[in-house]
Amino acid sequence: MKATAGWALVTAIAPVAWGTNYYVTHQFLPSGYPLYGAAIRALPAGLLLLLLSRKRPHGTWWWKSLVLGILNMSAFFALVYLAAQLLPTTVASTIMATSPVVMMLLAWSLLAERPRVTYLAGAAVGIAGVCLMLLTGTTAVDGRGVLASVAAMLMSSLGYVLAKRWSHEVDVLSSTSWQLIAGGLVLMPFAIALEGPPPTLTTPAIAGFTYVTVVATAIAFASWFAGLRHLPAGTVGLLGLLNPVTGVLLGTTIAAEALTAQQLGGIALALLGIFLGQPAATRLATTARTRADRLLERKGAA
Template structure:
């Protein structure tokens, strides 16, 4: 996504990938005999779920990369399991333990280390990116904890959530960002194809499948490898820094998240 931002504006790119994925999944659902009809009782929950799980998660995390390195954005966005643990207290009555709170402190310390050193002076410049990334994490955690899986067939649910969550991004991109359609390179087209198939389709489908089978906090554990992959991939593909400070920040953040997820 960070690479694609050099060729196409962020919300247009995400919205385009999501809408294409939604149409493809809807066609697959129809071929498999899954009805695309949404009962009236499910419409409000569907809209709320689409806003939290798709529009906020994909849109805000994408916008954050205008100000942040891809690795920094990944570390902030994937503090989501910590927020899910904390939100489960007021919403589900599951009080976090001292171990969970200690993990949160360790996680915040890791994020602070990531922004420390010479980059600390740029903190104000990066504040919008930080807010977008944390907003994506907190809202997605809220959806994980508070919004029960929809009573719809899996592919139908995913198709509608992608369509409702990504269509506003696509429209905003067309009307405001005004993309240059000829600016995308063959490599950019490859990124778009990957983003359509993997993050928008496969990853969302498996995530919702996990939520149908596991408690929200347990399902969140699966996301812990993502910031490691994000920082490593950004270093290899984009030449972003990966030194001792970044490695220590990764270690502290992931250790904090893992500690926060432990029981007892």
């Protein structure tokens, strides 16, 4: 139980870091360069982790790294970067919050991890909380941004489940570094061909990319894939709801505003959804059901 809780805390580092990424991208990184932005994010992070792991791909991991690199890194980063430029953070985060349901369905079909009732309940409660927390008014929505967010959510959900399926073959740092490097290398030719010369980086942009590369990419993805290795996909997916929670708390803190009652209610529901996805909630539900069955048996015997 302690080990499970420990891995949940490690995994939680990722969505908290990602929750800050939309703000940093929107405020500090150059707009109009989604491919360069994604490549600059992925390659340095992958090289940093490669320095730590000191292992090169071998065997089937040459093509597996490429597949995962495209799903989890190159296409995902580019789409998220584009969505952050086209959509308000609230809308982009709400779309990404549906990822736990997709991950559970994919894990059911690819990993034979049948979603538990508590996981499904957690997803429903958590998504409702995210909607309540974020969708607080009428906001102009760019259809291109919506498509980018949906595509990013679907591709990453598949990539995460495949990464879990293959996680027993190599260590976390190595597989994460290979994915990031493969994703960055795939992006570079497209960035050069479609976006021309790389953007000129100002001091704020350099600081922003440094944060995104080290914290929101290298550390975050290593933590996320470690969680996928040790926890059910449903549990990991629901921990991802910490992403929009972090975004809301960060936004109100920076704006020096107080959380509204609607936002507080949404955060509470999101956290309840996360809790329902933890193994401890399943154990509590099982214990309660067992006690109820025994009580009914005693009443029947009486």
